[in-house]
Amino acid sequence: MLLGISRMAVSKHVAGLVAAGFSVEAVRGVGYRLLDEPDAPVPAAVELLLTEGPFELHGGGDTGSTNDDARLLARKGAAEFTVCMASSQRTGRGRLGRTWASGPGGVYLSVVLRPAVAPADLPSLSLAMALAVSRALRGRGADTRVKWPNDVYVDTGKVAGISLEMSAEVDRVAYVVVGIGVNVSRHPDTHAGAGCLSDVVTAVPRRAEVAASVLDELHRAYRIWSSEGFEPFESEFRDAHLLDGEQVTVRDAFGTVLATGTVSGVDAHGRLMLEGEGNTALVSSGEVTLRD
Numbered sequence: 520m521l522l523g524i525s526r527m528a529v530s531k532h533v534a535g536l537v538a539a540g541f542s543v544e545a546v547r548g549v550g551y552r553l554l555d556e557p558d559a560p561v562p563a564a565v566e567l568l569l570t571e572g573p574f575e576l577h578g579g580g581d582t583g584s585t586n587d588d589a590r591l592l593a594r595k596g597a598a599e600f601t602v603c604m605a606s607s608q609r610t611g612r613g614r615l616g617r618t619w620a621s622g623p624g625g626v627y628l629s630v631v632l633r634p635a636v637a638p639a640d641l642p643s644l645s646l647a648m649a650l651a652v653s654r655a656l657r658g659r660g661a662d663t664r665v666k667w668p669n670d671v672y673v674d675t676g677k678v679a680g681i682s683l684e685m686s687a688e689v690d691r692v693a694y695v696v697v698g699i700g701v702n703v704s705r706h707p708d709t710h711a712g713a714g715c716l717s718d719v720v721t722a723v724p725r726r727a728e729v730a731a732s733v734l735d736e737l738h739r740a741y742r743i744w745s746s747e748g749f750e751p752f753e754s755e756f757r758d759a760h761l762l763d764g765e766q767v768t769v770r771d772a773f774g775t776v777l778a779t780g781t782v783s784g785v786d787a788h789g790r791l792m793l794e795g796e797g798n799t800a801l802v803s804s805g806e807v808t809l810r811d
């Protein structure tokens with residue numbers, strides 16, 4: 520193939536691929552032959568698979584937390600769609616201060632977004648992001664469901680978690696870091712009760728493929744959410760929702776009970792609707808537990 524760049528530039532790109540874990544053979548008089556790709560969400564591999572977005576990709580190996588990596592870049596002014604990825608994390612964190620098991624069987628990525636909204640408008644973004652991840656995993660053959668506000672499940676348990684961390688003034692968001700963890704294959708670190716993509720698909724995708732699908736769907740969903748809000752997602756969320764008809768309690772981040780009742784769905788703003796005795800409660804954010 521004619522690349523229109525110097526031999527020196529080609530060999531620099533090849534050295535970059537080798538450093539990222541690709542196996543490349545030099546063929547005398549011909550050029551280079553790609554022998555093997557790493558099973559890791561490295562930028563060079565993910566970039567080739569993306570069909571959407573002006574993403575700027577970083578990382579791909581082991582890190583502390585991709586959320587911290589992305590926040591650091593966001594604070595320095597990184598553009599929207601800057602992404603930090605990892606194939607394992609040493610200090611992966613979940614929502615509400617929990618840890619997120621981040622062994623080498625998963626995909627871990629964080630995306631910097633800069634939505635032009637107030638903090639109060641953000642909760643429905645996390646539902647749209649959950650649907651994006653759910654769509655991406657469906658595209659890989661998994662029969663996924665979502666649990667309000669932003670967990671993605673397969674038959675065997677929670678397969679993906681999403682967190683939103685933001686920096687904001689009272690009436691204006693500066694940036695949001697959307698952190699996404701997907702359990703692709705089981706690993707000694709994977710919680711026994713967690714779901715894994717490999718439990719439910721016959722052909723387990725490479726982790727770069729999972730990362731690219733997630734980013735593509737995230738970009739599509741974010742574009743729609745930015746211009747039209749949550750309404751276009753409402754019926755899909757209802758159809759994929761695990762909790763309908765369940766008796767639940769919703770608590771805030773400090774454990775205070777916000778509402779109890781039977782889930783009747785989500786409204787056009789992404790609020791969870793709970794039927795109580797003679798009234799409907801609407802909850803914008805919180806942690807849901809099933810009542811026994």
Ligand code: BTN
Pocket residue numbers: 583584585586587608610611612613614615617619626627628629670679680681682698699700701
């Ligand atoms: C949850 O509690 O369900 C949310 C889990 C979010 C985990 C992801 S993995 C990539 C990013 N980096 C982190 O440290 N956390 C998020």
